[in-house]
Amino acid sequence: MSSRETILNSIKKNRPSSTIELPNTDISHVKYRDRDKKFATTLKSVGGDAVWLEDKSVDEFVAENYRDLDVIVSTYLEFNGSTKDANELETPHLLEDVDLAVIKGEFAVAENGAVWVKNPKNHHRALYFLATRLLIVVDKNSIVDSMHEAYKLIDFSRAGYGTFISGPSKTADIEQALVIGAHGAIEVCVLFV
Amino acid sequence: MGHPKKASKFVANSKRMHWHDKALWFVRERRDLATHQLDEWEELRRVASEIKTHTMDRLDYYLEEFEKNATQKGLHIHWARDAKEHNEIVLNLLLTHGAKRVVKSKSMLTEECGLNPFLEKNGIEIVDTDLGERIVQLRKEAPSHIVLPAIHLKKEEVGKTFEEFLNTQKDNCDPTYLTREARKHLREKFLTADASITGVNFAIAQTGGVVVCTNEGNADLGASLPKLHIASMGIEKVIPRLEELSVFTRLLARSATGQPITTYTSHFHAPIEGGELHIVIVDNGRSDTLSNSDFKESLNCIRCGACLNTCPVYRRSGGHSYGYTIPGPIGSTLGASRDLQANRTLPFACTLCASCSNVCPSKIKLHNQLYRHRQNVVKAGLLGAKKRAILKVSSWVMKHPLLLDFVGLVVRKVVPILPRSIVYSKANIWGRGREVPKFPKKSFKELYKERKK
Ligand code: SF4
Numbered sequence: 001m002s003s004r005e006t007i008l009n010s011i012k013k014n015r016p017s018s019t020i021e022l023p024n025t026d027i028s029h030v031k032y033r034d035r036d037k038k039f040a041t042t043l044k045s046v047g048g049d050a051v052w053l054e055d056k057s058v059d060e061f062v063a064e065n066y067r068d069l070d071v072i073v074s075t076y077l078e079f080n081g082s083t084k085d086a087n088e089l090e091t092p093h094l095l096e097d098v099d100l101a102v103i104k105g106e107f108a109v110a111e112n113g114a115v116w117v118k119n120p121k122n123h124h125r126a127l128y129f130l131a132t133r134l135l136i137v138v139d140k141n142s143i144v145d146s147m148h149e150a151y152k153l154i155d156f157s158r159a160g161y162g163t164f165i166s167g168p169s170k171t172a173d174i175e176q177a178l179v180i181g182a183h184g185a186i187e188v189c190v191l192f193v
Numbered sequence: 194m195g196h197p198k199k200a201s202k203f204v205a206n207s208k209r210m211h212w213h214d215k216a217l218w219f220v221r222e223r224r225d226l227a228t229h230q231l232d233e234w235e236e237l238r239r240v241a242s243e244i245k246t247h248t249m250d251r252l253d254y255y256l257e258e259f260e261k262n263a264t265q266k267g268l269h270i271h272w273a274r275d276a277k278e279h280n281e282i283v284l285n286l287l288l289t290h291g292a293k294r295v296v297k298s299k300s301m302l303t304e305e306c307g308l309n310p311f312l313e314k315n316g317i318e319i320v321d322t323d324l325g326e327r328i329v330q331l332r333k334e335a336p337s338h339i340v341l342p343a344i345h346l347k348k349e350e351v352g353k354t355f356e357e358f359l360n361t362q363k364d365n366c367d368p369t370y371l372t373r374e375a376r377k378h379l380r381e382k383f384l385t386a387d388a389s390i391t392g393v394n395f396a397i398a399q400t401g402g403v404v405v406c407t408n409e410g411n412a413d414l415g416a417s418l419p420k421l422h423i424a425s426m427g428i429e430k431v432i433p434r435l436e437e438l439s440v441f442t443r444l445l446a447r448s449a450t451g452q453p454i455t456t457y458t459s460h461f462h463a464p465i466e467g468g469e470l471h472i473v474i475v476d477n478g479r480s481d482t483l484s485n486s487d488f489k490e491s492l493n494c495i496r497c498g499a500c501l502n503t504c505p506v507y508r509r510s511g512g513h514s515y516g517y518t519i520p521g522p523i524g525s526t527l528g529a530s531r532d533l534q535a536n537r538t539l540p541f542a543c544t545l546c547a548s549c550s551n552v553c554p555s556k557i558k559l560h561n562q563l564y565r566h567r568q569n570v571v572k573a574g575l576l577g578a579k580k581r582a583i584l585k586v587s588s589w590v591m592k593h594p595l596l597l598d599f600v601g602l603v604v605r606k607v608v609p610i611l612p613r614s615i616v617y618s619k620a621n622i623w624g625r626g627r628e629v630p631k632f633p634k635k636s637f638k639e640l641y642k643e644r645k646k
Contacts, residue, residue, distance in 0.1 A: 018247055021243075114454050156435060162459075
């Protein structure tokens with residue numbers, strides 16, 4: 001017998017037959033009167049920043065706020081300030097020097113400061129984690145209250161990769177002291193347009 | 194060596210013990226703050242517990258669904274009966290891909306399987322990339338906590354370790370400095386790795402993908418650079434659909450550290466371009482636990498670590514005192530289910546305060562399980578001779594009310610006039626580190642009778 005069968009048979013033999021139905025996950029839950037504010041304060045508390053862009057382009061915002069950076073890469077189509085095209089690169093390892101990645105976020109979640117990032121057009125997902133700074137551009141009308149709404153917007157009927165990013169990478173593994181910037185981005189800004 | 198012996202080493206340094214206790218209590222308090230912000234917290238726990246129970250009771254169905262859907266998406270599924278088979282599957286994958294250098298993110302399952310020493314023996318360099326795990330790996334120690342692997346160490350000790358292995362500045366133990374140095378050191382490892390290994394927090398049957406949650410980004414970085422990604426999961430990690438994640442992602446980080454969510458919650462439903470994603474599904478004794486209605490609930494665990502942080506015994510005895518891969522209340526019940534003989538002292542590393550059951554996001558009644566394991570330890574004749582004798586005598590005394598009254602009277606009269614050297618003699622293990630309280634003049638029974646008059 002293969003291991004697969006052995007395991008499945010053992011489960012079949014041992015498991016009780018349940019009377020518990022799969023519960024409804026859409027329970028009544030927190031709603032925020034001001035989702036923008038909740039998102040911004042939550043993101044702040046996990047080390048990130050939220051900015052609402054008014055009468056300015058993303059290009060201008062980057063030019064003003066990220067000076068003197070050598071390598072800027074973008075998967076956000078409306079942005080023109082890239083210094084190289086990530087998708088052209090043969091291997092993701094070549095993204096190691098990226099100072100700023102301007103990427104597209106699908107929507108933001110007020111309760112936890114997270115942004116859903118899933119972009120089939122981006123060839124190297126390593127970009128999200130190798131870049132020293134992340135600027136995530138999100139439509140300002142796309143903020144939901146909680147993960148209950150969030151998962152209604154997520155679809156994996158096809159193969160792919162997606163991640164929630166909530167602030168910069170961090171660790172507290174040395175004496176519980178919070179240090180921003182573990183292996184991923186050291187700075188994260190969510191830009192609402 | 195059982196838990197009491199190992200714990201006694203830890204408590205010998207009382208300053209350090211209190212420091213450890215406080216550090217974990219701080220995490221527990223952060224959890225409380227986070228959970229109190231949600232009115233629906235208890236409702237979330239109820240739903241989580243029902244999802245898990247439902248899934249475990251149909252586990253074969255959901256695993257087959259998962260396999261079918263993952264295969265359809267181009268992922269490769271492997272099945273391992275035990276630790277040995279798991280390790281061989283992993284080694285084989287590495288060898289056929291010519292992988293010599295491997296980066297690994299946190300996975301208690303690979304700890305349980307003893308993967309690192311096995312791969313090293315076979316000439317593979319394996320680097321733990323979670324900062325805490327890297328620290329303990331360099332020190333040749335085991336993680337002492339499932340979420341905070343190096344919680345037992347002081348920053349000075351970490352500084353010394355880094356001085357030795359990463360050539361950091363002498364006596365510099367600033368956490369930010371050390372973290373930055375580790376970042377540099379591990380970047381190099383990530384960029385030169387031939388393969389990555391990660392754990393799995395959730396496997397989704399409906400969509401055939403796996404979810405990994407980290408704060409450091411190490412799992413993601415590892416899984417997005419080399420072409421080969423191997424993810425190891427226990428059979429109990431599967432959940433029915435994507436929407437169940439709305440419940441678990443809300444519970445996990447809040448319970449673990451008080452964060453509203455982990456920094457990264459990554460959904461892998463494809464390998465990187467031109468790469469391969471292999472998932473190893475491991476049983477290693479889990480399916481046996483399913484048949485035991487007393488203990489099957491322990492499979493509902495989502496490894497948040499909250500029960501460790503809150504446990505008065507864990508906080509004061511440290512993770513290494515348990516001698517089992519997973520310490521704390523959940524580890525004690527899992528360990529006892531796995532091998533009662535070897536882990537017979539663990540169910541007693543518990544005050545039955547039930548704090549663990551109260552914080553558990555999956556509502557596992559951990560203290561009930563430990564209580565039942567104790568009974569099994571006694572039934573199996575695994576209790577130490579001294580404890581057995583004490584229990585025998587006390588149960589005999591308690592069954593005879595007149596005798597109990599008499600013994601109580603004698604103790605109340607005699608103990609206070611005995612010299613300390615006798616009361617706290619070697620035979621009184623209870624008296625080590627504890628003071629006998631002042632005895633009342635009258636017993637409860639006597640007081641009760643007087644009141645009634
Ligand atoms: S038993 Fe419950 S509290 Fe303990 S680690 Fe598992 S899920 Fe968390």
